[in-house]
Each structure stands twice: as structure tokens, then as C-alpha cells.
Amino acid sequence: MQTLQAKNLVQNPVFEVIVLGDSGGIEDGNLSAFLLRSLNSVNYVALDAGTLVNGINQSIKRQAFANLPIHENQKWGLAGTILRDHVKGYLISHAHLDHVNGMLVASPEDSNKNVYALASVNNMMSETYFNGKAWANFSDRGIPPRLNKYHIVDLVQGETVSIAETGLKVTAFSLSHPIESTAFVIENDKDLFVYFGDTGPDSVEKQGKLDVIWTYLADQSKHKKLRGLIIEVSFENERPHNLLFGHLTPNLLMEELHNFASKLDDKAAINQLKVVISHIKYTLESGTNPRHKIKQQLTEANDLNLNIIIPEQGQKLLF
Structure with a gap:
């Protein structure tokens, strides 16, 4: 009985x-963004912010926040209360627009909070968006006038820092992409969760960046529990390697996870x-549904007995 209880406790x-x-890709109301919290x-901390307010509204419709004790601010409504009072910071993997658009357009009515990213990512955000041209500078860095709503925090690869007001810690690792991208290893005491921004496979990129992360996670797994991960699969297996542009296919993802398992x-x-599985590329092509084919290809390749989840906007997942 004690063994069964211990097993259930772990789960x-x-x-x-x-x-x-x-x-x-192009589905502007449904771009890469997740909220993560310790129970x-x-x-929450936001894991990228391609879609923010629309994502919160869709999640409210699906009752994703039903168990969260929320004291709704009458001025801001439920969505505004969640964004302003319960999202305490952003982990931005890279500065491509489909990963930051939601944060940019929500910034006028957002609350003060931290933006955590590698220095190259924060610098590109300042140069490209928070520059008074593409968008007002809502940060405390870069071209004046600075509105000082977002405090910019530069992460250093391999160094662990606390995420303010969440009880979580994060360690960042560089990923291979046309611009530098990031994986975030998030800790809650002895439990881990990993979020990968856009990434190419080591076999194509020849930089060994994913191998560094798998090695780190394998070492951490000796005394901590990896609860789950979010990782991209942008294209089907048929996509030529020279047209991946720093992304994964089902077979290339499984190749990487075999390396981790080893x-x-x-x-x-x-x-x-x-x-x-995140970042499946949406297409307007008639009669084409990449999600169905990628799900089938992942299922066929899943010889590691992984629990592969193709998520839907507004869904709540527990780990």
C-alpha cells in the first residue's frame, strides 16, 4: 500500500x-503563447506572447481559469484582471513577430512586469519594436522616451534566476534559429518543465545546442523530476532540410528525443x-491540414512511449 501511495503522490x-x-505562421489570433504556473x-509566467488577449479570452470561454481564485477588477474585467494581476512576467524565446505580437499590442493596458530573455533577444526587441517607430517604447531600456512599464532582464545561458512573484526559477539555453532563440528550463523545487522556442535540429544546424540541453536535463533528472515539455514541430517529414529555416519535423524531433533518452x-x-507540440504551421491551402498529418507522423514514430499532446487554443493542461 505504501508503494502505491508513493507512486500516486509522484503523479x-x-x-x-x-x-x-x-x-x-499566419494565424494571427492563435500564435505561440502559453501561460505556466505552479499549482x-x-x-503565471507567459512562455512567449504571440497571442495574448485573444488567447486569454478563448481560454475563459473554455473555462481554463475556472479553478483560479480571481478577484475580478470591475474596471478591467476578467481578461484584464488575469493579464494585469496574474501574469507576472514574460519569457521571450526570440524576437520574431509571431512570438511577441500579443505582448506588443496589449502593452498599453498591461501592468508593470518583467521581460526575461537572452541579451540578444532583448536587444532586438528594443531595436525592432520598442523604438518609437514600430511601437512606443514601453520598456525601461533603449530609445527614449521610455515608458518604463516593462523591466528588461537579461538572462545568461546556464545561470538560474527567480521569476518574480511566481515561486519559479528559470535557466535559459540558446537554440539554433535564423536569429537566436531560447529554451527555458523552469523549476519548482524538485520539479522541472521545459519550454522550447523555435529550434532547428542538431543534425541540420551543426551547432550542438540541443545536445547541451539534453545533457543538462539528463543530469538534472538524477535528482529532479521532469514533468513535461513544450517543443515545436513546424513541418511534416516531407519538408526538405534546406527549407526548414530553423524548425523541426516529426522525425527530427524523435531523433532529438532519442538523443535525450540515451x-x-x-x-x-x-x-x-x-x-x-507547438508551432505547427497554419496554412490557407485548400484541403490541407498539417496538424492531422503531423499528429499521424508523430504517432507512427513514437517508439519511446511518449505522451504526445497536440494542444488546442484555450486548453488547460496539468503536468
Whole structure:
């Protein structure tokens, strides 16, 4: 009985993820963005922010926040209360518009909070968007006038920092993409969750950046529990490698996860690991649904017994 109880205790969820946006590419109301919180906290950190307010509204419709104790501010309404009072910061993987658009357009009515990113990402945000031309400078860095709403925090690869008002910590790692992208390893005591921004595979990019992350996670898994990860699969297997532009296919993702599994002392650590697939490219092509084909290809390639999840906007997931 004690063994069964211990097993059940381990399986109790620790993290909650709200899917604000699940797609890559051109579907502007549903671009890469997730909210993550520890179940011990009422506050989230945003994992990218391609779609923000629309994602919150769609999540409200699906009752994703039903169990969150919210004191609704009558001035701002439910969506505004969630954004202003319960989203305490942004982890921005890279500065491509489909990962930051929601934060930019919501900034006039957002509350003060931190933006965490690698220095190259923060610098590009300042140069490209918060420059008084593409958008007013809502940050505390760069071209004046600075509105000082967002405090910019430069992350250093491999160094762990606290995410304010969430009880979480984060360690950033560089990823291969046409501009520098980021993976975020997020900690809640002895539990881990990983969010990958856009990334190419090591076999194509030849930079070994994913191998660094798999090695780190394998080492961490010796004394911490990896609860799940969000990682992109943008294209079907048929996509030529020279046209990937720093993205993954089902086969290339499985190649990377096999590399991770090979580094684990306890191979059972990856059994039924929840792997959430993000950034599937939306298309207007008639009669084409990449999500269906990518799901089929992932299912066929899943010889690691992973729990592969194709998320939907507004969905709540527990890890």
C-alpha cells in the first residue's frame, strides 16, 4: 500500500499550462503563447506572447481559469484582471513577430512586469519594436522616451534566476534559429518543465545546442523530476532540410528525443513523458491540414512511449 501511495503522490500534478496560442505562421489570433504556473501559486509566467488577449479570452470561454481564485477588477474585467494581476512576467524565446505580437499590442493596458530573455533577444526587441517607430517604447531600456512599464532582464545561458512573484526559477539555453532563440528550463523545487522556442535540429544546424540541453536535463533528472515539455514541430517529414529555416519535423524531433533518452541513467524517466507540440504551421491551402498529418507522423514514430499532446487554443493542461 505504501508503494502505491508513493507512486500516486509522484503523479500528482505540479504545473498548470494554459494554451493561449498553439500555431505557428499566419494565424494571427492563435500564435505561440502559453501561460505556466505552479499549482502552489495563483500567478503565471507567459512562455512567449504571440497571442495574448485573444488567447486569454478563448481560454475563459473554455473555462481554463475556472479553478483560479480571481478577484475580478470591475474596471478591467476578467481578461484584464488575469493579464494585469496574474501574469507576472514574460519569457521571450526570440524576437520574431509571431512570438511577441500579443505582448506588443496589449502593452498599453498591461501592468508593470518583467521581460526575461537572452541579451540578444532583448536587444532586438528594443531595436525592432520598442523604438518609437514600430511601437512606443514601453520598456525601461533603449530609445527614449521610455515608458518604463516593462523591466528588461537579461538572462545568461546556464545561470538560474527567480521569476518574480511566481515561486519559479528559470535557466535559459540558446537554440539554433535564423536569429537566436531560447529554451527555458523552469523549476519548482524538485520539479522541472521545459519550454522550447523555435529550434532547428542538431543534425541540420551543426551547432550542438540541443545536445547541451539534453545533457543538462539528463543530469538534472538524477535528482529532479521532469514533468513535461513544450517543443515545436513546424513541418511534416516531407519538408526538405534546406527549407526548414530553423524548425523541426516529426522525425527530427524523435531523433532529438532519442538523443535525450540515451543520456538518461533511468530510461523510465522518459516513459509517458508529456510532450506538447507547438508551432505547427497554419496554412490557407485548400484541403490541407498539417496538424492531422503531423499528429499521424508523430504517432507512427513514437517508439519511446511518449505522451504526445497536440494542444488546442484555450486548453488547460496539468503536468
